[in-house]
Amino acid sequence: MMTAKWLIDLAYVGVAVVFILGLKAMSSPATARKGIVWAGWAMIVATLVTLFWPGMHNFALMIVAMVIGGSAAWWSGKQVKMTDMPQMVAIYNGMGGGAAAAIALLEFTRGEVHGGMVALLAVLGALIGSVAFSGSCVAYAKLQGIMKKAYRFPAQNQLNIGLAAVVAILGLAIATADAPGMGAIALFFVLALALGVIVTSPIGGADMPVVISLLNAFTGLAVGFEGYVLGNPALVVAGIVVGASGTLLTQLMAKAMNRPIANVLFTPITGEAQGGEAIEGSMREMGSLDAAATMRYASRVIIIPGYGMAVAGAQHKVWEMTQLLEEAGVEVVFAIHPVAGRMPGHMNVLLAEAGVPYDKIFDLEEINADFAQADVALVIGANDVVNPSARTDKSSPIFGMPILNADMAQNVIVVKRGKGTGYSGIENALFYKENCRMLYGSAQAAIGEVITHVKSMED
Amino acid sequence: MMTAKWLIDLAYVGVAVVFILGLKAMSSPATARKGIVWAGWAMIVATLVTLFWPGMHNFALMIVAMVIGGSAAWWSGKQVKMTDMPQMVAIYNGMGGGAAAAIALLEFTRGEVHGGMVALLAVLGALIGSVAFSGSCVAYAKLQGIMKKAYRFPAQNQLNIGLAAVVAILGLAIATADAPGMGAIALFFVLALALGVIVTSPIGGADMPVVISLLNAFTGLAVGFEGYVLGNPALVVAGIVVGASGTLLTQLMAKAMNRPIANVLFTPITGEAQGGEAIEGSMREMGSLDAAATMRYASRVIIIPGYGMAVAGAQHKVWEMTQLLEEAGVEVVFAIHPVAGRMPGHMNVLLAEAGVPYDKIFDLEEINADFAQADVALVIGANDVVNPSARTDKSSPIFGMPILNADMAQNVIVVKRGKGTGYSGIENALFYKENCRMLYGSAQAAIGEVITHVKSMED
Amino acid sequence: MDGIVYLYVFVLAAFTGYEVISRVPVILHTPLMSGSNFIHGVVLIGAMVVMGHADPDSPLELAIGFFAVLLGAANAAGGYVVTERMLAMFKSGKKKEGE
Amino acid sequence: MDGIVYLYVFVLAAFTGYEVISRVPVILHTPLMSGSNFIHGVVLIGAMVVMGHADPDSPLELAIGFFAVLLGAANAAGGYVVTERMLAMFKSGKKKEGE
């Protein structure tokens, strides 16, 4: 039987390598899919060889658990709409955190960990995993619309810190105790779960992607720590790789949103407008016929999609319009701001879903110089990412965020429903500019009308 | 004393991290120097904490060895000329390999390793380290001109493989023996050293940089394996990082030279010309005054330095000329082929030594499109890297190697001593082109004359 | 000693994760998030091992183990499906233009 | 078990070395070669440990240990000096132009 264990260990090494290579393959859209497929096979191998781990029993129940958990997740993952992706990622992530916490709980229940580094990391993993579990559930509930309000306690931050301190002290006591009592252990888990809930509850839905990414890194760390407790380096490697990459990803997102992570967690945006200079002048409306004509007879159009396009689910219509315009000889490309929408790469995923090839899609640095040569910049449900105040108005909450230079195009057409502000809740100077026209309506409907008119212009 | 050991282990972790960060800092010229300085401090820390390793003695002798080895290397490293860098790197590398082999030898002598993975890796490290040691000494001797001829046995490749097989079998026997005899151990080391010598002896001086890079990777592996034997993960990490990076570097070099590593080792270039089509036409000479005038009144000059500039040590003169031309309003930049010279980045190091700022230096991909707009392409002691046969002549040994498009410039001026061929030993079609003129002379002297003439033209 | 080697594994894994991710373009950040989410689904094998060693006569241990395996499997399966679905949508225009 | 953890260290270190180097521009390949040469000079600490445990009454052991430490120190010191000398020569033109 010892031989079998060695083979399993070796197989795990291979699995860890494939995981890393799979993540590496995700650095380019051309290889990304291959990467996840490899990683998927590695996961299957890991699961199968684990069945031969020496001295295991309870197989029947284990397989039932795997089948239920796996198939429920598989099915829901197949059903979910692209726009609901963030909450789905959140809930799967929470489950990983919960599994890590449950591993620690079982080890404690069986009295298998005591003293030293092992106990410390077991407790730490349990704490982080529990927070990731309950926090992710809250994130899911919010984004899914189950939990509508942002609950705030008075003195929220003090409460958070106080509870965290209590949990930490209790955890330390458990880690150093010779035989921690079940009561203390149960209390520890309950408080850790509560911590996850109260920390995430006050955070607004729009900040959620950052939180989800952070909780993803948390789960990675929890898995890594429990891997050490179990003496399973494959878990350590996979967990820590995700912990590190998740942390980096969170930082990149927070930076792109111009909002330090500490602010996301401790001073959530409350929804009230937050300063910014008042803007003089008025917005000018434009009909969909005029908009269609302007674009149909342009030679170069740059489309800037934003959160509004996502909620309207208008990406298919937008791509239909793009193809019509291209048939008419217009050059159409997409300009994507790094934080357009509500999750990183949000617009790319939606446009990809609609079938837009990724070589028509350019990011901020690639395209910003081209606006001056464009006849039309078509802004669809985007707001903050084209707000020129970010360049000049020091009092604006988005001051300093790089923006897409839509205002430099010959004509700007903005599709939105009304005078609603964007995520940051501030006015947009672009809409008052001389060369800007508003095409009011929900994105789906407005673009639909434009399509009808463009079709009628075909000769 | 156990506490001390833990502290040492922790310090080693820090050292390993700093080493990696130091290597990482070398990815840009702006941070590279900081990187090596950090790594240097880490090395000092590692050495100092090791003095506190529990249960050590022989300190006096140890410190004598460190002082002698360290100061001799320090002094010679300070003295060496930039053009002699490759052999210096070779010899330091050989010493590392020798140290790894000596560690293994001492462990075997003391009968401290037997059986299992430890013995196997100890033997492997000893073998690789010995080969790196003697091979590097040969490389040094060749490049330093101590060993002039390329010694070839009849049936060289069979001999190499045969000896390697004998050493491997002997090593395996030692690794699996309960108490290997000193005779077998001594024979093993002698044969391993001999293997390093006979493998490198037939290789020509020009192929040496690839071999040095490969031996560098070897030493890394040897250090990593001995690190495992000693239970010192810092050695493992540092050694394997170098092993992997050295392997990659070797591949990059071999690829840039259009010569697979296997060819370098098993079918060394013998010096005879190797095919390539005969070229018709004649070369046209040009005096240094004409050359000076052509460049002085050009608006854009691209300089292509090659191996000839390195042997002539003409980089300072070239930079002096560049500055004169720039004062006269000529735009001068440098185009560096990845394998110009005899080691990767050779030209960059030399030009940097002369004080050429690195933002005047462009590599192949960056500059190749610009030759068509250049008035003059000045080729100084370069040959293969501007040979247009690489583009068209399938029979040429350099067919397929990307080259600098010097032939596309308005005028081409080639500085070389005569009709000597380059490293690959073939004719160069560029020299026979309509727009090409030869300025014969050693680079140092020829550029010196050009400088005098340019000065006399100043108004 | 073992602990120290694990420390190296921690450090190197963190470094690797950092390096790998710092090369991923923004366009792929969402799939990357769910892809790394999938990777930590390997917690499933840890859950299997602890459940496999749970006392078959203790309903509490079995229940916790069951829960751990169920959650781990859901993490792995769900993470895979959504990542694969998203990545399958990314297509280059090259092929299309050739049509 | 220890052996397997070391295997992870090997694999991750190799991966790290590969990743780090694949970002180095050709212009820095020679300093990089000598820089990585310097890094494996850490073999010095291994040499120190074996020499420190050599039998003080055995001239053979002492000689081999002496040799190992001498070579290791030379590798480290020499590798550092030449790398630092080369890198010190790389200057940006930005500052110069400002003069």
Ligand SMILES: NC(=O)c1ccc[n+]([C@@H]2O[C@H](COP(=O)([O-])OP(=O)(O)OC[C@H]3O[C@@H](n4cnc5c(N)ncnc54)[C@H](OP(=O)(O)O)[C@@H]3O)[C@@H](O)[C@H]2O)c1
């Ligand atoms: N990408 C990320 O990772 C991420 C994460 C969290 C937060 N954020 C933040 O989200 C913002 C993203 O900017 P953005 O420009 O994409 O969006 P935005 O600034 O939030 O603006 C969205 C606009 O879309 C309009 N809209 C809403 N529903 C619509 C519909 N059905 N049809 C047409 N228009 C509709 C709204 O105006 P009406 O109400 O008048 O229609 C609103 O002005 C940034 O501030 C960013 O910092 C991004």
Ligand SMILES: NC(=O)c1ccc[n+]([C@@H]2O[C@H](COP(=O)([O-])OP(=O)(O)OC[C@H]3O[C@@H](n4cnc5c(N)ncnc54)[C@H](OP(=O)(O)O)[C@@H]3O)[C@@H](O)[C@H]2O)c1
């Ligand atoms: N960079 C690397 O890592 C590396 C490593 C190994 C091999 N290589 C190989 O080396 C070659 C490098 O190409 P390259 O164009 O730089 O050099 P090259 O093709 O070797 O040509 C050098 C030329 O310089 C001339 N020369 C020699 N001494 C001179 C002096 N004192 N003054 C002026 N000219 C002098 C020679 O002609 P005369 O004799 O007529 O003067 C010769 O034609 C490639 O084939 C490459 O594959 C490169």
